[in-house]
Amino acid sequence: MKVIRVLGMGNILNGDDGIGVHVLNELRRKCLPENIELIDIGSQVLDILSFCDGAEKIIIIDAARNGNKPGHIYHIGTNDLSHSSSFPMVLHNFKLSHILRTSKKIFGKDFLKRIVIIGVEVNNIEPKIGLSKRMVEVMSRLVVLILNEIKK
Numbered sequence: 001m002k003v004i005r006v007l008g009m010g011n012i013l014n015g016d017d018g019i020g021v022h023v024l025n026e027l028r029r030k031c032l033p034e035n036i037e038l039i040d041i042g043s044q045v046l047d048i049l050s051f052c053d054g055a056e057k058i059i060i061i062d063a064a065r066n067g068n069k070p071g072h073i074y075h076i077g078t079n080d081l082s083h084s085s086s087f088p089m090v091l092h093n094f095k096l097s098h099i100l101r102t103s104k105k106i107f108g109k110d111f112l113k114r115i116v117i118i119g120v121e122v123n124n125i126e127p128k129i130g131l132s133k134r135m136v137e138v139m140s141r142l143v144v145l146i147l148n149e150i151k152k
Contacts (some may be wrong), residue, residue, distance in 0.1 A: 001035045002056035009062035016122035020061040064119035074119035
């Protein structure tokens with residue numbers, strides 16, 4: 001059975017930064033196939049590497065701050081990753097391009113065929129429990145996007 005890992009990133013104690021973890025919690029309420037693993041990796045972006053081995057596909061959900069309006073969704077698929085290793089997205093103070101370069105060295109260039117990144121532009125990442133109204137509004141779109149990605 002092909003394993004698909006959905007990695008939710010973020011710190012739920014810092015407001016919207018916890019969006020990835022909150023999305024995982026919503027996905028846990030769904031009836032998902034047995035081959036889907038939902039993993040909360042917190043804010044440790046380099047832990048992504050430890051969950052790549054043995055997975056057919058990796059879907060990463062995280063907060064992003066790239067200058068767009070809060071709620072903007074970045075859907076970076078395998079084609080995007082293959083053509084642009086300098087994509088400007090930042091995941092917890094690490095440029096996506098740096099993570100991808102490291103991953104390609106460890107797992108080979110085929111690694112990019114297995115990874116999808118879904119980022120959400122956030123505004124409030126200060127100490128606070130819970131998401132802003134805008135993130136709550138975007139949550140259902142994120143869940144649908146991830147469920148569709150799982151089916152591919």
